[in-house]
Amino acid sequence: MADKGVLLVDWDNLAGAVLGRGKKVDRDLVDALWRFARERMQGSPSAHMAATQFDPSIVAAMQEHFISSDPVRAAKEQADILLTVRAMDYLHQGAQRFILVTGDQDFIPLIERLLRDDAQVTVVYGDPRKLSPELTKMLSNVGVDSLDIADVASLTDRRADTSGRAFAAMLELTRRGFILGGKDRGGRFELLVGWDLVSPGEDTDYWALVEQLCLKETRYDVAVLASDRKTWTPTNATRTYLEITDARMEEIIALDDVLRSLSARPTGVSLGVLLSGPFVGDDGTKLDRTLDALVTVGLARRQPDGTASIVGNPITLGYLEPLWRVHTAVQAETHRRGATSISFRDLERLLGTYGIGQGKDSRAAGLVQATIKHAQASGVIDSVAVSGKRHARVVHSMLCATIERAYRTIYAEYRDRIGQALSEQDILVRMEALDESMSTPTFGYASRDRHRILRVLAQSGLIRRRDGSATILASRWGDTLAGGAK
Known part of the structure; x- marks a missing residue:
């Protein structure tokens, strides 16, 4: 030896x-x-x-x-x-x-x-x-x-890729609850100027971004407040949302992954550690583009020691979990009632009672309101008038395809054991095993992703978690989804 x-x-x-x-x-x-x-x-x-x-x-x-x-x-x-x-x-x-x-x-x-x-x-x-x-x-x-x-090795230069900046900026506007169409009532233009993506005084630059990155949809029953300031009535309206293609969804998943990683370790994360999950197989070019986009919108910084870190308060939920939480809350409740919408008051109650994410602030009223605005700006839900009241209705969006697919897979996998207390760890292991057989994972890339799926489903009343066990509950939405599952 x-x-x-x-x-x-x-x-x-x-x-x-x-x-x-x-x-x-x-x-x-x-x-x-x-x-x-x-x-x-x-x-x-x-x-x-x-x-x-x-x-x-x-x-x-x-x-x-x-x-x-x-x-x-x-x-x-x-x-x-x-x-x-x-x-x-x-x-x-x-x-x-x-x-x-x-x-x-x-x-x-x-x-x-x-x-x-x-x-x-x-x-x-x-x-x-x-x-x-x-x-x-x-x-x-x-x-x-x-x-x-x-x-020892021949090192090859990477070419700088800043193509993700504009899309990340518009995505960040929606996270902050800004409506992308119509008049600018909240300072979205000033933010884009500060991020050096549009020129001061040139609002045509903003509309060029909208034309490039967004999709406009006409709705015929959007709720508007009547002159009595009490009753909501339906009207025609044009909605402007980010257009989510397969390629842009991959960008969002990458941004979401890095944002959560940086938030989990505010002192900084090695670029080598970040080169995992959605960046597996990347030579660093995709990670560069993702970090560059987050730096542009002021959420991340590159540190002198070669690590990257979050700027400001951690954004532990990333871009996707708040949207998933709203989507599952509305879907679970509307299927339970046999309805197509629920009142915004009921939605606030559902989010506030069971929380969003983790920690002491998961039930905070401010978080609930911000999450609902985020979901509306992203096109995950829209407002409709029902009997003079303002209701929330699900808008089918690629942003929530992952949580729907995950719930459908879990419900179908354990359909013969609905209502039985199961080991949560066994479910997590099964989720990982199912992903290993797929080219694109259903439940994510790591343990934290699988835990996030279960957390969202549990907070939406679709799974009951207690003392290390998890019970998948019978639901009309699960029956609807799993009925078409293969």
Whole structure:
């Protein structure tokens, strides 16, 4: 074993550093590291790579070179801990040659320990500008050989892509409850000027964006307040919503994923960690475009240490969960009643009673009102006049296709056990297994996505959760959806 080499790769750290240099991240990095390790160690080393998630091209390269995968499955479980355990196992078996691929100073204790046992240590880092003074000092010690990844692999530039800015800006306007058509009563134009997307005083620029990105629909029964200020009457109206195509839905999913990731860790998230979920298979170009869009609308920043962070208050619900919550609340209640709409007062009660998202503010009146405005501006619900009252009616939107598909799949999967208390963990495991058989996941990319689905369904009275169990409740909406499920 003393002659056997060991290659240990902190992939998230390496990928984040390479992305921070404006270079592409792809399987060529893995191939180059393997060639370097074979040449340095004069034979095939034992090899491990740790990361939160690997895209298929990276997995293929790892399998080709017999590199073992060490997934980081929880936030508290860091790559430095996993790889340190691996290194100590090999050291105790007599290994004396190690290549560590990382720029993380948390590996300093491991390097010191290996040197103390007279092991040969080579460190390959992703970006010399991002090394801490402590790690830089350690790498200057006698006995430590260190190289820039650029000396090991040919790094390829990424082309800047700012094409997502305008769409993200209009999406952000809807999140804030701005109506995209009609007169500007809330300052949407000033926001776009501040984001440098339209010129001051040129409102034609705004309408050009509307023409490019939006879809106009005519409605014949929109509720308007009568002259008595008490009664709602129907009228004709034109609605202006973002036009959601398949490609734009992918953009929204990407924006939603990054926004939630940054909100979960306000101090900053490594670009390598962000390169997961909807970014699997991305060389960094899509992630660049997504971050650029969030920076443009003032929700994110790139930090000097190469991480990205949220600006202002965390937006933990992202773009989609509030819309899903409104959609499921209205659908569940209208199907229960055998109606096509519910009053806005009832909608407020449903959202306020069971909450939106998590935390102490999930039932706050301000959140409820903001969520309803968001859903109206996005075209998830519309107002209609029913017997002189203002009602909310579902408008079928691609924005809520995921939650409908998820509920239909769960209801059909457990149809013979409706009303029975089941293990919530077993349901989550089944959701993950079902997604593994699909090219596009139904329930999302990670555990937090699956938990979000169950949370929305539970808050809408479609699932009852208690003490680790989950009971899928009988519902007319579930019967309607699952009746057409395959």
